[in-house]
Amino acid sequence: xxxxxxxxxxxxxxxLTALAVxxxxxxxxxxxxxxxxxxxxxxxxDAKLRQFELRVGEVEFLPSLLQPGxxxxxxxxxxxxxxFSVFAPELDKGQVLQMLDARGRVLAEAGEGEPAxxxxxxxxxxxxxxxxxxxxxxxxxxxxxxxxxxxEKEVGRLLLLGLLLAAGMAVLAxxxxxxxxxxxxxxxxxxxxxxxTNSLSRRLHVPAAQDELQQLGETFNGFLHKLEVSxxxxxxxxxxxxxxxxxxxxxxxxxxxxxxxxxxxxPEVLDESLAFMMDETRRMKExxxxxxLLAEAEAEALAPEGGEEACNLKSVLNELLPQTVHVNxxxxxxxxxxxxxxxxxxxxxxxxxxxxxxxxxENALKYTPxxxxxxxxxxxxxxxxxxxxxxxxxxxxxxxxxxxxxxxFYRTEASRNRSQGGSGLGLAIAKAIMERYGGSIxxxxxPGQGTTVTLxxxxx
Numbered sequence: 137x138x139x140x141x142x143x144x145x146x147x148x149x150x151x152l153t154a155l156a157v158x159x160x161x162x163x164x165x166x167x168x169x170x171x172x173x174x175x176x177x178x179x180x181x182d183a184k185l186r187q188f189e190l191r192v193g194e195v196e197f198l199p200s201l202l203q204p205g206x207x208x209x210x211x212x213x214x215x216x217x218x219x220f221s222v223f224a225p226e227l228d229k230g231q232v233l234q235m236l237d238a239r240g241r242v243l244a245e246a247g248e249g250e251p252a253x254x255x256x257x258x259x260x261x262x263x264x265x266x267x268x269x270x271x272x273x274x275x276x277x278x279x280x281x282x283x284x285x286x287x288e289k290e291v292g293r294l295l296l297l298g299l300l301l302a303a304g305m306a307v308l309a310x311x312x313x314x315x316x317x318x319x320x321x322x323x324x325x326x327x328x329x330x331x332x333t334n335s336l337s338r339r340l341h342v343p344a345a346q347d348e349l350q351q352l353g354e355t356f357n358g359f360l361h362k363l364e365v366s367x368x369x370x371x372x373x374x375x376x377x378x379x380x381x382x383x384x385x386x387x388x389x390x391x392x393x394x395x396x397x398x399x400x401x402x403p404e405v406l407d408e409s410l411a412f413m414m415d416e417t418r419r420m421k422e423x424x425x426x427x428x429l430l431a432e433a434e435a436e437a438l439a440p441e442g443g444e445e446a447c448n449l450k451s452v453l454n455e456l457l458p459q460t461v462h463v464n465x466x467x468x469x470x471x472x473x474x475x476x477x478x479x480x481x482x483x484x485x486x487x488x489x490x491x492x493x494x495x496x497x498e499n500a501l502k503y504t505p506x507x508x509x510x511x512x513x514x515x516x517x518x519x520x521x522x523x524x525x526x527x528x529x530x531x532x533x534x535x536x537x538x539x540x541x542x543x544x545f546y547r548t549e550a551s552r553n554r555s556q557g558g559s560g561l562g563l564a565i566a567k568a569i570m571e572r573y574g575g576s577i578x579x580x581x582x583p584g585q586g587t588t589v590t591l592x593x594x595x596x
Contacts, residue, residue, distance in 0.1 A: 150310035158302035162295045181260040185276040189262045208241050212268045218244035230279040320349050336364040384416035426561040446596035447486035448479045466506030481596035482522050484573040495562035496526050496589050504530035520595035527588040533581040542567045
């Protein structure tokens with residue numbers, strides 16, 4: 137059995153919808169026609185019976201009523217048998233004209249007709265007073281074999297046949313429409329299946345029409361772009377992390393061999409190698425810690441119980457700045473604590489804010505020559521955001537390097553040495569933390585004149 141695919145579901149939905157509409161329209165037409173024919177049949181019977189009533193009541197018809205014979209009435213009517221044979225030629229097939237007394241006995245009858253199974257019977261009645269018979273009823277019935285009744289049945293059969301034809305056409309139309317409508321989707325499926333991890337640069341063909349298929353194609357192309365960027369960043373991250381870890385491991389391995397060869401005979405070699413190994417181990421530990429911190433910062437932020445965490449920016453600065461004086465004692469650090477407000481609440485945990493400020497302030501101090509200055513200032517914008525700027529008079533960053541400074545493991549040419557340049561993760565961590573808590577970071581720099589870092593925090 138073939139699977140119940142989406143195209144089959146679309147075809148079935150279209151066919152069932154078309155069939156339902158056709159059935160409703162056919163039912164409405166049939167019911168309307170039946171109601172009209174019923175009313176027409178009743179009116180025609182009423183009009184014909186009225187003519188018979190007038191003729192029966194005329195004096196000329198009296199001999200037909202008083203013909204001797206064994207009648208079914210009582211009294212004088214028992215010896216008289218009315219004759220309605222004169223009306224027989226005027227009755228349609230299936231129509232019967234009867235005269236009944238007050239007790240419902242048939243005194244006279246003309247015409248033949250047996251009700252057909254499942255057919256409707258129409259009737260009309262009139263009361264009149266006749267000599268000898270007194271009050272009688274004239275009754276005209278149609279057993280459903282008249283021309284109007286036959287036409288009604290014929291219309292019903294035609295509508296049923298039309299419904300069956302419509303069902304077949306609906307199934308066929310549903311298949312054609314679904315195939316035509318889903319053809320671009322099938323084309324997209326084929327293109328998507330041909331895209332692999334080594335061909336993420338390919339894009340789907342987007343239809344020119346401004347419709348949902350175009351939106352689907354553009355959305356998937358956007359997803360492919362994000363996926364390609366993510367894969368490229370992942371590859372670069374793995375390559376850079378491997379390179380950063382390979383260097384200290386190579387140094388540790390080299391000094392391990394030195395200890396094996398000369399360490400036992402030379403205490404100086406042993407002490408020197410152990411010092412290098414300790415130093416490189418510390419670097420590896422710091423690098424791994426920063427990688428974990430970056431992964432945590434880039435993870436989706438979860439709102440803590442009781443609302444979002446907040447901290448006082450001034451308090452964090454007052455805690456951080458006394459600990460940074462040893463980074464570069466020859467550089468002047470200017471921060472007056474701000475003026476006006478006593479507190480600057482921001483929507484960010486204190487530990488995360490401390491990590492961001494530490495990376496930015498220490499970078500400013502590292503890359504500012506002795507005699508220079510680092511100035512810290514903050515303000516509040518009209519929309520409630522808190523803006524902090526860290527400006528230095530250091531070496532600056534070139535325009536070519538500026539777009540890449542937030543990339544992982546990226547170091548400017550002036551910071552390539554391991555003693556000063558760090559791991560190249562500080563600004564990437566700062567950017568990830570700021571964006572996680574609804575903030576932003578921007579850097580403006582001029583080589584030889586200095587750099588200004590602007591941090592925009594979401595107000596609490």
